[in-house]
Amino acid sequence: MPQTSSWRRSGRWRNDTRLALLGETPWDKPRPTSFTLDTGVSRVKYDQARWTDDSDDLYEPLLSEKTSKTVDIEDSPLPDDLTRDSLSLPDPAEPELARHYTRLSQMNYGVESGPFPLGSCTMKYNPSFTEDVAARADAAIHPGRPDSTVQGTLALCHRLQDYLGRIGGMDAVTLQPPAGAAGEFTGIQIAKAYHEHNDGERSEVVIPDSAHGTNFATAAMAGYEVVELPSGDDGRVDIEALEAAVGDDTAALMLTNPNTLGLFERDIEHVADIVHDAGGLLYYDGANLNALLGRARPGDMGFDVMHYNVHKTFATPHGGGGPGAGPVGVREELAQFLPNPHVRERGGNYEHYEPANSIGKVHGFYGNWPVLLKTFAYIARLGDEGLRDASAKAVLNANYLAEQIEYEVPFGPFHHEFVASAGEQDAADAAKRMLDYGVHPPTTKWPEIVDEALMTEPTEGETRRSLDQLAAAFNAVAGDSDAELADAPSRPAAKRIDQVTAARNPQLSWQALDDT
Numbered sequence: 069m070p071q072t073s074s075w076r077r078s079g080r081w082r083n084d085t086r087l088a089l090l091g092e093t094p095w096d097k098p099r100p101t102s103f104t105l106d107t108g109v110s111r112v113k114y115d116q117a118r119w120t121d122d123s124d125d126l127y128e129p130l131l132s133e134k135t136s137k138t139v140d141i142e143d144s145p146l147p148d149d150l151t152r153d154s155l156s157l158p159d160p161a162e163p164e165l166a167r168h169y170t171r172l173s174q175m176n177y178g179v180e181s182g183p184f185p186l187g188s189c190t191m192k193y194n195p196s197f198t199e200d201v202a203a204r205a206d207a208a209i210h211p212g213r214p215d216s217t218v219q220g221t222l223a224l225c226h227r228l229q230d231y232l233g234r235i236g237g238m239d240a241v242t243l244q245p246p247a248g249a250a251g252e253f254t255g256i257q258i259a260k261a262y263h264e265h266n267d268g269e270r271s272e273v274v275i276p277d278s279a280h281g282t283n284f285a286t287a288a289m290a291g292y293e294v295v296e297l298p299s300g301d302d303g304r305v306d307i308e309a310l311e312a313a314v315g316d317d318t319a320a321l322m323l324t325n326p327n328t329l330g331l332f333e334r335d336i337e338h339v340a341d342i343v344h345d346a347g348g349l350l351y352y353d354g355a356n357l358n359a360l361l362g363r364a365r366p367g368d369m370g371f372d373v374m375h376y377n378v379h380k381t382f383a384t385p386h387g388g389g390g391p392g393a394g395p396v397g398v399r400e401e402l403a404q405f406l407p408n409p410h411v412r413e414r415g416g417n418y419e420h421y422e423p424a425n426s427i428g429k430v431h432g433f434y435g436n437w438p439v440l441l442k443t444f445a446y447i448a449r450l451g452d453e454g455l456r457d458a459s460a461k462a463v464l465n466a467n468y469l470a471e472q473i474e475y476e477v478p479f480g481p482f483h484h485e486f487v488a489s490a491g492e493q494d495a496a497d498a499a500k501r502m503l504d505y506g507v508h509p510p511t512t513k514w515p516e517i518v519d520e521a522l523m524t525e526p527t528e529g530e531t532r533r534s535l536d537q538l539a540a541a542f543n544a545v546a547g548d549s550d551a552e553l554a555d556a557p558s559r560p561a562a563k564r565i566d567q568v569t570a571a572r573n574p575q576l577s578w579q580a581l582d583d584t
């Protein structure tokens with residue numbers, strides 16, 4: 069077992085971050101190691117370029133320390149203080165380069181390394197056939213080409229609009245927004261345009277306290293006052309509180325269903341009546357659509373506008389802030405406000421056009437095209453039955469996992485995700501400790517309705533065996549001491565960072581960081 073060496077204890081975490089990002093280490097005598105960790109839950113092989121224990125393992129130099137060559141720089145028209153005369157560049161052989169990047173990739177963790185139960189994020193496995201589809205040469209069209217020369221591309225956009233509309237029970241869908249949050253903003257702009265067009269301005273958007281932060285941010289950015297709705301004792305919308313909150317000023321209620329506790333809003337039709345009777349619109353945050361695929365449709369529940377997080381529900385890559393796509397679906401009477409351009413079929417041809425009262429541009433050209441292409445490929449490959457099967461397995465897996473873990477799950481029955489409580493433990497510590505057992509932790513400390521929340525979403529892709537491994541990691545952490553939790557993680561390449569300093573004084577440069 070590796071020892072934590074003194075540089076770590078002395079708080080030089082920035083070097084650690086640098087190691088993870090650049091594969092360079094400025095400290096002296098680094099030594100790598102390769103070892104297999106048998107946690108009793110899973111076997112994890114660590115094979116890092118360097119390890120900071122005190123053993124005398126073989127040392128494989130990192131890319132930056134291999135042969136480099138110096139190149140002369142041609143004269144440049146830029147000012148002298150912005151240029152240099154020569155530049156030293158790494159000059160590795162191809163195998164060295166391949167090994168370098170492979171090694172770096174092994175220091176990271178992704179859905180292809182193991183389960184990734186980050187609640188609300190739906191980190192499902194992305195089947196690689198969708199990458200093949202997006203990589204086809206005929207998918208790489210110039211976005212400025214005239215419509216008549218890209219009829220296949222436009223037909224595909226039109227079919228995807230149609231697929232998503234049918235899945236969500238919506239009459240029209242724009243593919244333009246590049247993320248869930250961007251979809252929310254687009255959807256609320258559409259709601260705003262609708263009110264301005266019909267009954268004048270409304271000033272408030274009502275949002276349950278269990279909602280994702282982007283809902284609150286969206287409403288505020290769109291210029292609305294946010295009315296926060298406290299959840300009822302059962303974790304769902306409190307009807308009395310809703311009736312009190314909704315009125316003539318209500319532009320929309322933004323709701324996630326199942327909500328972020330994984331609970332289905334059983335009174336959704338009643339909720340829709342309350343909002344509609346007050347003249348408001350019902351907005352569906354589609355981040356949890358994975359729970360309902362092929363079984364229930366927001367449009368049938370009374371929702372007027374919704375976004376789809378295609379990078380969650382339809383298995384397109386997700387993370388690191390992108391790439392993603394957040395198409396928005398609307399009812400017929402809202403279609404006139406969709407962003408420009410929209411794709412339609414006319415007389416057997418497909419074309420871009422500007423809807424009559426469009427809110428304008430929210431993205432350039434086709435939206436985030438490769439992500440949309442992968443979405444299309446995923447939906448077409450799974451078909452109706454496959455999508456129904458995905459939601460069934462997502463719900464089954466969440467319920468199976470919750471049964472296996474020792475932490476309490478206060479709210480239920482839940483669908484595709486559940487929120488356990490770490491109880492006396494700090495949820496963030498528990499999450500860091502899970503890294504030591506070789507699995508990715510759940511989302512922590514949110515929603516705040518659950519103390520020390522561990523929001524867990526295994527997704528449909530996990531097998532019973534991997535769910536058992538995940539449960540064993542949860543249970544091992546549940547039995548760990550405070551000291552073990554406070555020290556975690558001790559095994560991954562990157563250790564715990566000083567989050568306060570990282571948030572208040574972020575160092576975003578690639579330049580060498582000094583040790584002060």
Ligand SMILES: Cc1ncc(COP(=O)(O)O)c(C=O)c1O
Pocket residue numbers: 188189247248249250279280282283324328353355356377392394
């Ligand atoms: C419930 C919920 N709504 C909205 C979003 C925002 O989606 P995106 O990350 O695509 O912007 C998320 C993201 O995790 C979410 O969990």
